[in-house]
Amino acid sequence: MTFVQVNNATEIETWERPLEKALPSRIASGLWSFARKKPLGTLCGFVVIFFMIIGDLVPESVNKISTVAGFGKPVPYLADQLEKHTGFLYPYARQNLRERLQGSSSRHILGTDDVGRDVLSRLLYGARTVVVVSFAAVFISELVSATMGISAAYYGGIVDKLFYRVVDVFQALPGLVLLITILGIFGSGLWQLVFAIGIIGGPPASRTIRGQAISVMSSPFIEAAKVVGASDIRVMLRYVLPNVFPLVILSATLRLGIVVLIEANLSFLGYGLPPPFPSWGQMLGLEGRQFMRTQPGLAIYPGLAIGLLVFSFNIFGDALRDVLDPRMRGQG
């Protein structure tokens, strides 16, 4: 008995050595093997990164945080820089009634809309709405669902039962109906969109995380941590969270595409960001329908942009799931 244990211990030690490589090289080799296994997923990952860049995700979030915290100079937006230094982009709200409803030309690559605004420029700025709303909303969803899932699994009993009821309620609420209600009444805006979509998506996603967290809770190292006297918060953050984190990332990636579609639906119905700031769904909206007959590009390009982004999110998410969680391979 003793012998076997000693033997196991040495075996495990030699086994774990190779994993002790530096973090950057581990990440690099992980990415490389992902790219080799999932070429299409990788391509879609690059498309997502492309949209993140032209959607100014980083400048927008840095600026939003620094205005809330009240410090710093604003980070310049890529879209503004492009507009300044290239000839074919214009401010998103600049109207030019002499050039309304044009087809594509060298001045307006994708043509103009019914008040003469440049479609390509509006697509570029619309990317910011979509990307910022989807990433921020999914971040909130995952924050809520990880908190709920882990604490339900950790405390069990009454907390668990209560959270389960909450999850039930949120699953019973038809998402779009509720979102229309909330945004129609509170008025829409960036923060309202982000928080409404984010919070509604959170509780239902906590189910899988709870399941995984429960199985983690039964492992010996949790007991060991408790015996040593770690606080509840510390056990949850240090020991449970890292073990369910791949699941959190996974559900976030798979949710991004859904949130883009939700945002598009809402702005199509007129509950997205208020004009003049463009969003893709609103560009397809009902008021513009009569003009789409004269300039069909108005009906095509925004939809293509939405479709491409959602497609990339979905394929990238599927690829990530195949790699991270082989049990779920090929489902859905």
Add this chain to the structure above:
Amino acid sequence: MQKYIAQRILLLLPTLLLVTIITFVGLRTVLPADVIDLIVGEYGRNDPALRKALEEELGLSANIPEQYANWVGLAWFWGGPTGVLEGNLGRSLHSGRAVLDEIKRRAPVSFELGLWAQVTAVAVSVPLGVWSAVKQDQWPDYGLRSLAILVNALPGFWVAVLVLTFGSLWFDWAPPIQFSYLFEDPVAHVKIMLTPALLIALTPGGGLVRLVRTQMLDVLRQDYIRTAYAKGLGQNRVLYGHALRNALIPVVTVIGVGLPNIIAGTVVFEQIFLIPGMGRYLIDAVNALDYPVIQGLNLVFAALLMVSVLLVDISYSLIDPRIRPD
């Protein structure tokens, strides 16, 4: 089984209670002032007496718990007005019509639209999924899978916009503007409902094709399928009699989980195709801050969804006798 169903129905009650509390408190804490402003604005003068009278008339003068008790109909037990429990969802602030009557008039339309969409999605995508699985890694499989993934990524309303734009450009086709009910003019009714129902079916259909395919592939590798072939059953008999039934359980789950999508689809498409269902009622009510209507509709939508999920759960044991819920 009866015990399970009874249990589930009992569990619906606290959930519904929570839904009513959330919608009511959520709406009431922000709304009343705004709504009165809106109505006073219509009269064109800011008169405190009118404001007071309106508050009294609309039942907004009481505090929130009292208002809630009135709305739910708890107050009826100690002599108050009737409420939700007694089948009274209140009256619209603007038209003055009873919300329940309006819902009764509009619900069949939305329900029909959703049902058509769901039936089309299942009827088309289940055979396609089976076909895709049978032809695994041949061109029908590749074609169907790519199509399904593509359809999943496209927003339904965009497809509708394309159909409307290019339908009118190329074929001079446009959906009828005047709505006609099923019993008044069946032909015109079908003409109106067909396009939106097909378009709503696209999104869930794409997901279903992929799911049926993976489930069928799983089942087709089982021993009892080989046995069925070995004892001389024909291809169709094996596929539809033995394999599909076993592959359907997760599919039923997905149909249940996909119901909110169908509801969302009806809301969006009623708006596009001018169909007077519950979705349009909701959007009109939200734009007019007509809160009795908003509360009533949210409650009805939630109840509808919960009952459908329950039905889906119960249908498991009909499809698979091995599942005994207890």
